[in-house]
Amino acid sequence: MKINDKTVAVCDCEGTMKLDGAALAKACGAAGAADVNTQLCRSQIGNFQTLLKAGSKLLVACTQEAPLFDETRAEAGANETPVAYVNIRERAGWSNEAGAAMPKIAALLAEAAMDFASTPAVTLESKGVALIYGTDEQAIEIAKRLKNRLEVTVLLSKPQDVLPPSVMDVPIFKGTIVAAKGHLGGFEIVVDDYASVVPSSRRKLEFLPPRKGASSTCDLILDLTGGKALFPAPEKRDGYFRPDPKDLVAVERAVFALADMLGEFDKPRYVDFKADLCAHSRSHITGCTRCLDVCPVSAIAPDGDHVKIDHKICAGCGACASVCPTGAATYALPAGDAIFQRLRTLLGAYAKAGGTDPALLVHDSTHGEEMISAIARMGRGLPARVLPFAVNAATQIGFDFLACAFAYGAADIRVLVGPKNRDELAGLAQQIGLAETAMSGLGYGEGRAGIIDAADPDQAEAALYGLPKLRAAPAGSFLPMGGKRTLVMLALRHLRQHAPRPVEALPLPQGAPFGTLEINVQGCTLCLACVGACPTGALGDNPERPTLSFTEDACVQCGICKATCPEKVIALKPRFNFADAARSAQIVKSEPPFHCVRCGKPFGTRGAIERIAEKLAGKHSMFMQGDARFRVMMCEDCRVIVQFEAKDNPLAGPPRPRMRTSEDDFREREIEEARAKVLKDRAEQAKKNDA
Numbered sequence: 001m002k003i004n005d006k007t008v009a010v011c012d013c014e015g016t017m018k019l020d021g022a023a024l025a026k027a028c029g030a031a032g033a034a035d036v037n038t039q040l041c042r043s044q045i046g047n048f049q050t051l052l053k054a055g056s057k058l059l060v061a062c063t064q065e066a067p068l069f070d071e072t073r074a075e076a077g078a079n080e081t082p083v084a085y086v087n088i089r090e091r092a093g094w095s096n097e098a099g100a101a102m103p104k105i106a107a108l109l110a111e112a113a114m115d116f117a118s119t120p121a122v123t124l125e126s127k128g129v130a131l132i133y134g135t136d137e138q139a140i141e142i143a144k145r146l147k148n149r150l151e152v153t154v155l156l157s158k159p160q161d162v163l164p165p166s167v168m169d170v171p172i173f174k175g176t177i178v179a180a181k182g183h184l185g186g187f188e189i190v191v192d193d194y195a196s197v198v199p200s201s202r203r204k205l206e207f208l209p210p211r212k213g214a215s216s217t218c219d220l221i222l223d224l225t226g227g228k229a230l231f232p233a234p235e236k237r238d239g240y241f242r243p244d245p246k247d248l249v250a251v252e253r254a255v256f257a258l259a260d261m262l263g264e265f266d267k268p269r270y271v272d273f274k275a276d277l278c279a280h281s282r283s284h285i286t287g288c289t290r291c292l293d294v295c296p297v298s299a300i301a302p303d304g305d306h307v308k309i310d311h312k313i314c315a316g317c318g319a320c321a322s323v324c325p326t327g328a329a330t331y332a333l334p335a336g337d338a339i340f341q342r343l344r345t346l347l348g349a350y351a352k353a354g355g356t357d358p359a360l361l362v363h364d365s366t367h368g369e370e371m372i373s374a375i376a377r378m379g380r381g382l383p384a385r386v387l388p389f390a391v392n393a394a395t396q397i398g399f400d401f402l403a404c405a406f407a408y409g410a411a412d413i414r415v416l417v418g419p420k421n422r423d424e425l426a427g428l429a430q431q432i433g434l435a436e437t438a439m440s441g442l443g444y445g446e447g448r449a450g451i452i453d454a455a456d457p458d459q460a461e462a463a464l465y466g467l468p469k470l471r472a473a474p475a476g477s478f479l480p481m482g483g484k485r486t487l488v489m490l491a492l493r494h495l496r497q498h499a500p501r502p503v504e505a506l507p508l509p510q511g512a513p514f515g516t517l518e519i520n521v522q523g524c525t526l527c528l529a530c531v532g533a534c535p536t537g538a539l540g541d542n543p544e545r546p547t548l549s550f551t552e553d554a555c556v557q558c559g560i561c562k563a564t565c566p567e568k569v570i571a572l573k574p575r576f577n578f579a580d581a582a583r584s585a586q587i588v589k590s591e592p593p594f595h596c597v598r599c600g601k602p603f604g605t606r607g608a609i610e611r612i613a614e615k616l617a618g619k620h621s622m623f624m625q626g627d628a629r630f631r632v633m634m635c636e637d638c639r640v641i642v643q644f645e646a647k648d649n650p651l652a653g654p655p656r657p658r659m660r661t662s663e664d665d666f667r668e669r670e671i672e673e674a675r676a677k678v679l680k681d682r683a684e685q686a687k688k689n690d691a
Helices: 021-028 045-054 066-075 089-093 102-112 137-146 248-259 290-294 319-323 338-352 367-378 399-407 419-424 426-441 457-465 484-497 529-533 560-564 606-616 628-633 636-645 662-690
Strands: 006-011 058-060 083-085 121-126 129-134 151-156 172-181 187-196 214-218 220-223 263-268 271-273 300-303 306-309 329-331 359-364 386-391 412-417 449-453 505-507 515-519 539-542 545-550 570-577 586-590 593-595 602-605
Touching: 006 021, 006 045, 021 102, 045 058, 045 066, 066 083, 089 102, 089 367, 102 338, 102 386, 129 137, 129 214, 137 151, 137 248, 187 220, 220 248, 271 306, 290 300, 290 319, 290 426, 319 329, 319 426, 338 386, 338 399, 359 367, 367 386, 367 412, 367 457, 399 412, 399 426, 399 484, 412 426, 412 457, 419 426, 426 449, 426 484, 426 505, 449 457, 515 545, 529 539, 529 560, 560 570, 593 606, 602 606, 606 628, 628 636
Parallel strands: 006 058, 058 083, 129 151, 129 220, 151 172, 359 386, 359 412, 412 449
Antiparallel strands: 121 263, 172 187, 187 214, 271 329, 300 306, 505 570, 515 570, 539 545, 545 586, 593 602
C-alpha cells in the first residue's frame, strides 16, 4: 500500500491490534489490500529488508522499534532510503474503541506520509568554562570531580564555616550573584561581596576584603544555592542547572549532564521574526506588547519600533507566535505552513475514511506522548474519534490554528498540558478564549475548545471520554495560504458561511487582534498623526486631498493611533467584521483644503486651521492685537513675509545703505554737465541782456 509516494509497512503487533488489510487500504484510498504483518520487527524483519531493497520511501507504522529498523537499514547499506515512523498502536489500536478506529488510523497514516522542509538551527558553543555556585563544601567537592573535564570555578555565596581544601586545585571565591544574563556558551554575571580566598585559611575559609560589581563570563552554571533562580523559567535556560542541593539524585543528574556540555550544540530556531510587521511601537509610543507579556524566559526585548528575539535564549514555547497579532513572530518548528497542511490532511483523511465529528487532541512530544502511551497501556486508550496531533510545544497554539481546525472539520479541540506548562498558559488561555467567543458568537455553542491540565493519565482519560458529542461544521477545503491574519479570515468566513447564526459583525473581547476604530469625526482635525503612527497601514490618507481612511481588516488593535491622537478622538472596538467593506479602505473624514488668506495657496485642512485660529485669536499673547490672528490662516511663506513687513517687527534693523554702482557715477556726471551747461547758458544770456 502506498500513500503520497511512500510504501506503508503495517504490523498488528503480534495480533494485539485488529487490522483488516482490505478495510485499511480502502480507508486510506489505496488500491488493493494492505499487507498486515504480525511481527515485523522480529520474525518478519525480512519483509522490511525486502522493502528497503526496492529503494522507495518507507513509512513504518511503528515507533517503538524504530531504533531496530534504523540499525537494519544501516546493516543493509540503505541509509539513503528515507524511512519515517508513525505510532498507530497507542494512538488508535490499543483502545476499547479500536473497532471504530479505522478512520483515525487512516488519518494518522496520511498525516505521517507528508514531507516537510527542515527547520533552521542555532549553534551554541561551550568551551567548558563552568561556574559552580554554592554555599558550602558541596560546591567544592563537585568542582573537584569536574575539574579534569571542565574549566571550573567555585563561587560561594555567604559561606559560613567552610573547611579549606587540603589542595587548592580549583579556584574558590566568595560572592553573591546580583545580576545574570545570557545563554549556554555566553553567560554574563555581576557579583557583589566578591573576594578571593586567603591562602593561610586554617579552620575555615577566610577571604580578602570584598568589593561590589565584579563581572565575569562563563559557558555553564551549576546553581547549588537553593535560593532564588538567576533566570526566569530556569528549567528552560540551556546551560543553567539548578537542582535542589538537598536532593542528591537531582544533583548527580545535573553533574552528569554538565560534564557532557562541551563543544557545539545545535538547537532549532524556533521562531521566525519579521521586524517590518511588528506593531510594538512608533515614535516612542508603545503599542502591542503581547509577546513581551507572555515570554517565560525573557528572550524578547524592545528594540526601537519593534522587538528583538534572542534565539539562543528562546526555549521554543511558541507563546509569542501564539499571541502575535500581525504574524511578525511565527513558529518555525515545523517550518512554513506545515502545521496547517498537517491539520488539513489529518482532518480531511479522517472525513474521507468515514469518520465524523472528530475531537482534536493537541499535545507535545514529551508529556503528551507519555500520557497517551500510559492511557493506552494502563487504561481504555484514546476514544476512536479523538485525533492526537503532536506539536513541539502545546503553548504554540494560537487563534489561527484553532480557527482553521474548526474550519477543517474539528468538532472539539483540547490542548493537553502538564506541570511544566502551568506557568506559561496565559497566552494559550487567551487564544482559546478568543476561539470560544468566535464559535459561540456564530451560534456553534460554547465548550468547543479547552485545556486539559493533567499529570495523571486517569484524569486525562476521564476528560477525553467525558467530551460532549458536538456536531462539526462542514469541512472546508481552502488551502492554508497567506499569513496569520489571512488564515484566520479564511477560516472564520468559512465558519460563518455554515454558521447557525451568521452575524455580520462578531464582537470580540478586549485585547483581541481584530477590530475597528470609533472616531469622533466632529472632533477630528485631520492632522493625520494617526496615519503616520499606524504600523499596519490600516489608517491611510490621500495626497491629493485632506482625507482619513480606515481598513478594518488590517487593524490589530495595538492602540498606537489612540495614544498618538492629539485630539483624543479615537477609541478601540474589538470585533470581527465579515462585511466586504472591511477589506477595503473606507473614508472616515474628508475636507477641502484651507487656502491662504494672503496668496490663496492650499496648505492645510479647513477644520484644523479654523480650530487653531479659534483657540489662539484673542487668547494668546502673540495673537491679541490687530490682524495678527490672520497669520494663522496664512501659508508658511506668507507668515514669514507678513511678520517681517510689520512695523513692530522686533527683529527689524535700520535701513540698509544703498550700494553705489557705475550707473550712479554716470548719472551724477550727466547731472553736473547739464547743470554746468545751464549755468553757462544763463551767463551768456545775461551778457546779451546787458549789451
